[in-house]
Amino acid sequence: MAGDIWNAQQYLRFENDRLRPFLDLITQLDPDGEVHTVVDLGCGPGNATALLVDWWPDARIVGVDSSPAMIEVAQQQAVPGQVEFELGDLRDWHPDGKVDVLLANAVLQWVPDHLDLLPSLAAQLAPGGVFGFQVPGNFEAPSHLALAEMKQRWGDRVPADLQKPASHDPAVYLGKLAEAGLEPDVWETTYTYLVAADPDPKVPCGVTEFVRGSALRPAIRALNESDAADFVAEYDALVRAAYPIREIGGRTVQLLPYRRIFAIGRAA
Template identity: 90%
Template sequence: MAGDIWNAQQYLRFENDRLRPFLDLVTQLDPDGEVRTVVDLGCGPGNATALLVDWWPDARIVGVDSSPAMIEAARQHAVPGHIEFELGDLRDWHPDDKVDVLLANAVLQWIPDHLDLLPSLTAQVAPGGVFGFQVPGNFEAPSHLALAEVKRKWADRVPPGLDRPGSHDPAVYLGKLAEAGLEPDVWETTYTYLVPADPDPGVPCGVTEFVRGTALRPVVKALNEADAADFVAEYDALVRTAYPLHEIGGRTVQLLDYRRIFAIGRSA
């Protein structure tokens, strides 16, 4: 990934919504025997990693992330000898010993050839251990189509070759995990989130703020401040049309469909 595109504070604005797929993934992990090590690749701001103690209180839990900004935020959750965070690229990650639980939540989509990486990642799982990951499956959603549309209009100002997330169909992941000799368990879920939104069109709406924490980041980071604001305003206008405002429970909200693909491989 070129430079550090991440901003932990923006990412955490929708902490509960982002956490939900992580929790739904972890709940399905069922390693056999004692769990001594848990590694969370692409751990981000570490809030999710820290929750793994509830599942495996006696394990050494390590979060790894390539973003200095995210690791700095994550270190607030560190407990020496118990929960640790390391700066590192998961593509070069080689643990000293095999791990019992290996996780990669909402990260592999940022690595274009991540299918090729799966054999080396699964090889790090101890016998009886599990590898679980979750990726978005919403790249054809209006939020992402709008982003592609504005990027096309801005082609002369948005540098080419920016990081663009992408994922595969569930069956593709299932095949890869089986090929790697793991027992696969793959599924998908579409959440419908209520995202609070300001009716004032001069203020970026909730869906824009949500996407600003992830898929919009490479563009916003690549432009100067004024251009980034103009880009976001154009994006916001499309998103406000695609995601109309509703009054629900006394709040002005947008309904954001959030499709996620989950994959678990169990090692015999």
């Protein structure tokens, strides 16, 4: 993935909401035998990777990410001899030896043709090892349709070849894991997030801030500071209409439904 579009601080603004799917994935993993090596591909700022010690306290845990900004923040979570982080692209990543638990949480959607990578990733598993990943499945949601509309509006200033996240339906992943020789388990969940929102239209709303940490970043990075502010303001107007601000439990919020697709493959 060319360039570094990521801002760890912005991403972590919604740390709890982003962490929940990771934990829901981890709790379904059950590798056979002892776990010696755990690798978290696309580890981001490392906050989730560090939690893996609670599941596998005797394992060597390695977080890998292609973003220097994310790895710099992740190094704060490193524990000598137990948790380490390294810069690397999952498309050409190869471990020193076989892996007992391999994770790719909310990262494969950024990799074009990532289905083609599944066999090579599956091949890195030790016998009885598990490969688990999770990807967003909300690319037809209003938040992303608004982003697609914005890219059309700004076509003269936003490059057409920007990184565009994409995923597949659960049945596709199930079939690919089976073809790779793994025993598959695939499901989907729609979370409904309550995101704080300021009714002042001059302040970006909660949905805008949530998306700013992920899918919105390539477009923002492609623009100068002034244009980026205008782009975000126009996008914000669209998502305010799509996700009305309301009062719930004494809080001013927007409801953000967020579909995610989970997949686990177990090696024989």
